Amino acid sequence: MIGRLGVGEVPISVSGDPDDADLVQTVRDVGGVTHTLVSSAPGDTVEVRGPYGHGWHHEDAFGRDLLLIAGGIGLAPLRPVLYRVARDRSRFGRVSLLYGTRRPQEQLFTRQIVDWQQRHDIDLAVIVDSASPDWGGRVGLVTELVRSATFDPGSALALMCGPEVMMRFVTAELLDRGLPPCDIRWSMERSMACGVGLCGHCQLRELFVCTDGPVIDYPTLAPLLGTREA
Numbered sequence: 001m002i003g004r005l006g007v008g009e010v011p012i013s014v015s016g017d018p019d020d021a022d023l024v025q026t027v028r029d030v031g032g033v034t035h036t037l038v039s040s041a042p043g044d045t046v047e048v049r050g051p052y053g054h055g056w057h058h059e060d061a062f063g064r065d066l067l068l069i070a071g072g073i074g075l076a077p078l079r080p081v082l083y084r085v086a087r088d089r090s091r092f093g094r095v096s097l098l099y100g101t102r103r104p105q106e107q108l109f110t111r112q113i114v115d116w117q118q119r120h121d122i123d124l125a126v127i128v129d130s131a132s133p134d135w136g137g138r139v140g141l142v143t144e145l146v147r148s149a150t151f152d153p154g155s156a157l158a159l160m161c162g163p164e165v166m167m168r169f170v171t172a173e174l175l176d177r178g179l180p181p182c183d184i185r186w187s188m189e190r191s192m193a194c195g196v197g198l199c200g201h202c203q204l205r206e207l208f209v210c211t212d213g214p215v216i217d218y219p220t221l222a223p224l225l226g227t228r229e230a
Contacts, residue, residue, distance in 0.1 A: 001049040001195045004040070008033045009047060011192040011210070013077035018084060023048070026076035026108065052195045054215050056081055056185065061157040065093040067149065069170055071100050071142055071162020075108045077187055077214075078161055082116070089121050093156075096123040096149050100142035100166070104128050104135050123150065142166055146173040153178035159215075161187035168225070171218060184218040 002025060003009025010033045016024025029038045040046060058066065058081045066085065068078050078097075085095055097116065101107050107126070116124045125145045127138040138144070142162075158174055160167050167186050174184055190202035190209040197211035205224050207213065212220075 001047075001052070001192070002027075002037065003033055003047050004036045005045065005047060007036045009049070010034060010037075011195065011214075013187075013214075014051065015076035015079050016083075018080045019087070026073065026079075028073050049195060053210055053213055056159050056187075056215050058084060058157075058159065062091045063093065063155075065151040065156035066095045067098065067146075067151055067156060067158040067160075067174075068096065069098045069142060069146070069158060069160035069162070069167075071160075071166040072102065072106060073108060074161035074163075074187070075099055078159065079109065079112075081159065082122075086119070086122070094123065094151055095121065096125070096151060098125050098127075098142055098145040098149060100127045100129070100145070100162075102129045104131050104137070125149070141169070143169050143173045146170055146177065151177075151179075153180075156183060158184045159187075160185070164189070181218045181222065185215050186218060186221060187215050188213045188221070 001009045002012045012025045012027055014024065015026040016022060027034050027037050029035050037046065068081060070078050082097065085092060089095070107113065113124065113126065116122055127140050127142060127145055128135065129139070129141070131139055156179055158179060160170055171184055175181065188204070188209045190204060192210045193199045193201040195210045197208040202209040207216070207224065
């Protein structure tokens with residue numbers, strides 16, 4: 001939970017190297033609190049609480065294939081996993097990063113994407129919803145990348161973060177490919193306020209996203225996603 005005194009705070013995932021001493025966050029300017037954060041100058045005071053909740057537990061993929069699927073700013077919470085995977089690459093099978101954005105201009109970490117593309121041990125595929133004629137990459141939806149990804153459905157773990165509608169369709173594609181529901185994990189986004197499961201702002205029926213998540217396995221989420229919220 002990050003904020004400024006007198007303004008408020010918002011939940012922001014760590015997006016830097018987890019083994020680095022610096023705390024790195026990626027913030028999108030979409031509201032009053034985030035605008036104040038991105039407008040901060042060196043020396044300004046920023047409040048930080050946490051970390052809270054459950055993370056990716058990517059170590060469950062040791063000896064298995066790993067799929068990292070991101071939409072838009074959803075790449076930021078997955079970047080720490082990529083740092084760890086790159087450092088311990090021999091402990092994983094095939095590793096794929098599937099990344100989609102609305103437009104090429106909305107891609108994050110563009111210089112790092114080039115570095116990842118130059119690695120021979122990480123399969124990286126990028127796609128955009130729409131682009132001008134000078135875009136030389138793929139145009140379409142992230143689900144298209146899932147269809148062409150190479151992984152063993154019987155020995156793979158999928159971690160995804162992005163718009164909820166994207167994760168729904170990607171999950172359907174993964175299930176069609178034969179990946180068991182228990183090997184699919186979402187990072188959920190809800191309106192978190194206290195961060196410790198007391199205020200109820202982020203409640204998803206019996207779950208509190210701040211404490212039970214934000215990373216939640218699909219079998220736990222599936223019955224909740226089909227229930228209309230009041």
